[in-house]
Amino acid sequence: MNDYCVITTANNKGGVGKTLLSKTMGEYASIILGKRTLLIDLDPQTNLSRRFIDMRLLSDGSEDYAPPIHPDWSSNDKEWDGVSSSADIWFSGEAIPYPTDIKGLDILPAHAQLLADVELVNKQDVYLKVVRRLRDFLFLPDVMSSYDLVVIDTRPSKGPLTTAALHASTHIVIPSEMEAPSVEGLFGMVALRNNINIGRSRDEQLKIIGILPNKLQLSTQVHREHMELLTSDPNIAPYILPVNIGYRTDYKKSMYRDVGSIFTFPPSNKARQEIQEVCRVIFDRVYG
Amino acid sequence: MTRKRFSVKDTHLQESIGAMLQEQNQVGEGRIETLPLQTIHTAEENPRYVGRITPAEIRDHRDGKIDLNQEVGDRVSFFESVQDLANSIARRGLLQPIIVREDTDGFKVIAGERRLLAHILLNKERIRAVVRPSAPEMEERAIRLIENLQRENLSFAELIRGIEELDSIFQMENARPMDSTELAAELHKHDSTCRRYLQVMRGPKDVRQAIDHGLITGLRPALALVDVHGEDERALILSRLKGEAITEDGIKNSPASISPIVQPETRRGRRRTKVNLGMVKNTATVKHLIALLLGEDQMDERFSSLDWDDLDQVQATWDTIIAEHDRSTPR
Structure with a gap:
């Protein structure tokens, strides 16, 4: 059996570093580990997509982003309008990943409006189909033979999209700030994962890679207190990763489209060293 | 480079989820059909567009027989809005089917008159509709x-689903949700029981799922x-109780219900640093508490001059005593 993995970055609270982590894991896997990697952006805010491709601002006054014309599209192609997005997994059933500037790294970008439509699903029977669809897609033999790894970035919610991502995943990693809202979100994520595992066999259980403390400043009392709170909770403590992401401006810098991967920063760069170690620990747990 | 193109079209999921997504906003039930335009007529009593534009006029407009310069302002803007909608439908397709009701001579539009007119403008032959x-x-x-609902051997899930269906029929007829008295009248059950059924039926989605x-x-x-x-707390309770029959006590005694950590309501804002000892009206209680803290023998010695009926004096004394005690007690 090959080691095809689907990792979802999730926390139902926002601004905890999901996109930074998804982006860096994708880059680490393709650049450092040489894995053929597919990033999937399921957040209607399209943040991850905009890091890798030149997204198009819709001209309908909505300020929403949509993917650009695919580089492989030609006007002779009458069966395709030249645009593909992660939402197509649900709508047309056919999705065509975009190449990025990094070798071995592709992305299925988000389409703000279409993803927002998927997120609205609430009717029971439709909801179940939506939730299962991503798994059907990611476990297509074609997808599994084209990629070694899939990394899914989610939006801060527990709606159909995040649930679908967890259903499709082999692993989940949960970034969290050491502050009350994101810490409360952890319990929700652990509970959601437990619910998903009810329906899975013993060897297919969704594994929690860990909880990654982000923007951690142990000099701040509230961060220390939350760390203590978490390390003393039997439901949470085993999942806390022995590494963390600090508060560094270089992370913000690495999120600019034209700056490129943090793994092109000099090896002496503190941010690069820190997050490279984070990725090493994460992938050790995945493949270890 | 060969493009990577992945398709789930031919998997066991036969129905297009996309189509269902577009239909799922419809309230109530009906079957989806693609109807010939000429079988649909607009409702005379439709309050929104009475006397404005008829399908015949749209056909004339399409065929260039209407001079918009001869029309009054709001008729012109109505023509324009139909034109805009037609452009959008031509580009993106009809996102939401119109809603019609069967009647003696075809179908009557309940919702979606403008979408119907836009289809006429586009010279289309058929339109997707939810037929009620x-x-x-x-x-x-x-x-x-x-x-059915009055039968005794219904499961709880069937009962709640049935009540929901009844409510949706009621809403279609009355344009408002059913209340407990109305449900009680239909089911011949007690009003308060019916109120609880409705509370559960309209309760959080995750509870409904657990029932289903x-x-x-x-x-x-x-x-x-x-x-x-809190959805998180409910999810945690359900996941911890998995495999057990869920009872009222099971929920109330679940660690998630009583563990303070999963009740964010109690943890909002700053951490608690003090305990409030409460308020009493009877100064004898204060006297009694002070005696317990200091010992009876201290009472006459220290408080011989205190008027125990003067609330201000008692308050000041209590503040002093409790502060002294708090300082001198090891943590």
Whole structure:
């Protein structure tokens, strides 16, 4: 059996570093580990997509982003309008990943409006189909033979999209700030994962890679207190990763489209060293 | 480079989820059909567009027989809005089917008159529509449903689903949700019981799912779970109780219900640093507490001059004593 993995970055609270982590894991896997990697952006805010491709601002006054014309599209192609997005997994059933500037790294970008439509699903029977669809897609033999790894970035919610991502995943990693809202979100994520595992066999259980403390400043009392709170909770403590992401401006810098991967920063760069170690620990747990 | 193109079209999921997504906003039931335009007529009593533009006029407009310069302002803007909608439909397709009701000579539009006119403008032959049953048929369904609901051997999930269906029929007829008295009248059950059914039926989605999946099989545990605030807490309770029959006590005694950590309401804002010892009206209580703290023998010695009926004096004394005690007690 090959080691095809689907990792979802999730926390139902926002601004905890999901996109930074998804982006860096994708880059680490393709650049450092040489894995053929597919990033999937399921957040209607399209943040991850905009890091890798030149997204198009819709001209309908909505300020929403949509993917650009695919580089492989030609006007002779009458069966395709030249645009593909992660939402197509649900709508047309056919999705065509975009190449990025990094070798071995592709992305299925988000389409703000279409993803927002998927997120609205609430009717029971439709909801179940939506939730299962991503798994059907990611476990297509074609997808599994084209990629070694899939990394899914989610939006801060527990709606159909995040649930679908967890259903499709082999692993989940949960970034969290050491502050009350994101810490409360952890319990929700652990509970959601437990619910998903009810329906899975013993060897297919969704594994929690860990909880990654982000923007951690142990000099701040509230961060220390939350760390203590978490390390003393039997439901949470085993999942806390022995590494963390600090508060560094270089992370913000690495999120600019034209700056490129943090793994092109000099090896002496503190941010690069820190997050490279984070990725090493994460992938050790995945493949270890 | 060969493009990577992945398709789930031919998997076991036969129906297009996309189409369902577009239809799922429809309230109530009906079958989706693609109807010939000429079988659909607009409702005379439609309050929104009475006397404005008829399908015949749109056809004339399409065929260039209407001079917009001769029209008054709001008729012109109506023509324009139909044109805009037609452009959008031509580009993106019809996102939401119109809603019609069967009647004696075809179908009558309930919602989506402008979308229908836009289709006429685009010279289309057919339109997707949700076809609602005729009014007498709805009434029959309500009667059948009520008879079913009065049976004794319904499961709790069936009961709640039935009440929901009844409510949706009621809403179609009355344009508002059913209340407990109305439900009680239909089911011949007690008003307060019906109020609880409705509370559960309209409660959080996750509770409804737990009922549908048969995890909760009675009104009392369902209500207990509805009472737990916060989706995260409810999810944690359900996951911890998995495999057990869920009871009211099980929910109330679940660690997630009582563990302070999963009740964010109690942890909002700053951490608590003080304990409030409460308020009493009877100064004898204060006297008694001070005696317990200091010992009876201290009382006459220290408080011989204190007027125990003067609330201000007693308050000041208590403040001093409790502060002294707090300082001198090791943590």
